[in-house]
Amino acid sequence: MDLKAILEHHITDQIWTWFKLGSLNLPFSKHMLMMLIAAALLSVFFPLIIRSRGPALAPFRGMIEMIVLFLRDEVLSPNLGSKTAAYLPYFATLFFFILAMNLIGMAPYGATATGNLAVTGGLALTTFVLINFAGIREQGLISYLGHIVPKGVPFWLYPLLFPIELIGMLTKSFALCIRLFANMIAGHIVILSFIGLIFMFGAVSPALGLGVTAPLAVLLILFVSLLELFVAFLQAYIFTFLTAIFTGASMHPH
């Protein structure tokens, strides 16, 4: 088994069966299962924790509350202004959904659903829809289209700038998709490479592999794992934060 096969086994999705739904071909895969687990955990435990009044769940309640309030006061309020309350459920769900999928990827036997372009692409697509929806709802369709090109631009530049701005809108979402995907997958690849190093050196000499490379690799893997834990939180925050900024920018064009 070479490294490519190992990487493919651990990082890429494994499709187990297919569902036919009209013309849609829907897969049931490892990442799909992980996403379902994340969604199930969130939809079962969050209402339980939030509605609980006992002291046993109070720390979890406090953590969730703290994060949601941080999102409300530091992320959404500066960007969305008075519309914060209306969009808060979307952003809170987005943050915790991405975070749950990232963290499940860290658990044994887990897989990182956010390390899949289809998943991050789906999330980015909802963000794209949200940006346009919020902009149109806030300004009206005509005004929204008129404000795609910034004010104060000479008239003859419009034919050039309009396509650029349209592409820019797509790139924002596309960058969101790629950023989350690459960040979540990079740590896994590095960890697998370190494990692979043990076997590479072990093939040269078992003593070298076990005695020298293995302790070093384990230390490095530990370090990268902690880094991944940090990145799991960071990327969930960045995805939410950037979505808020883009939505705010499309709502208030000036």
Add this chain to the structure above:
Amino acid sequence: MEALIKPEFGLMFWTISIFILLVVLLSRTAWKPLIKTVEERECALRHDREAAEKARAGAEKIKAELDSRLAALKTEIDARLAQSREEGARERDRIIEHAAKNAAALLETARKEMETQKRELAGELRDRVAELALAAAEKVLLKHIDQQANQELVSRFLKELEAKDSKYKL
């Protein structure tokens, strides 16, 4: 490795539908109660703070009022103290003056009385001396024999008188 960068559109569909379902579900079951409790707490906090600020403003007003009243009382006390001190000084001066006048009057009366008594005594003494002289002259006239006999008579009379009463002792 193409599977890594080739998005599976079925999975994208799943992602979007699961995410949207989750948004709907969690906003009903989780975020709404969470925001409600948070807002209730924030409202209670704001209310408490407003009440505390109002109470503090009231207390400050009362304190200012008390301070001003205290200051007024202090000035009044000072004024009264100064007034009574002045009155006391005046009263003392008056009493001293009165006493001095009384003493002078008393002294004057005493001196006058002494003067009258002295005069009285002097008059009495003169009368008594005259009386004595007359009595002695009488005896002299009665005996009138010779100078020596008269002398003798007078001294005997004087001795007699001295023995009778020490008042006449010269």
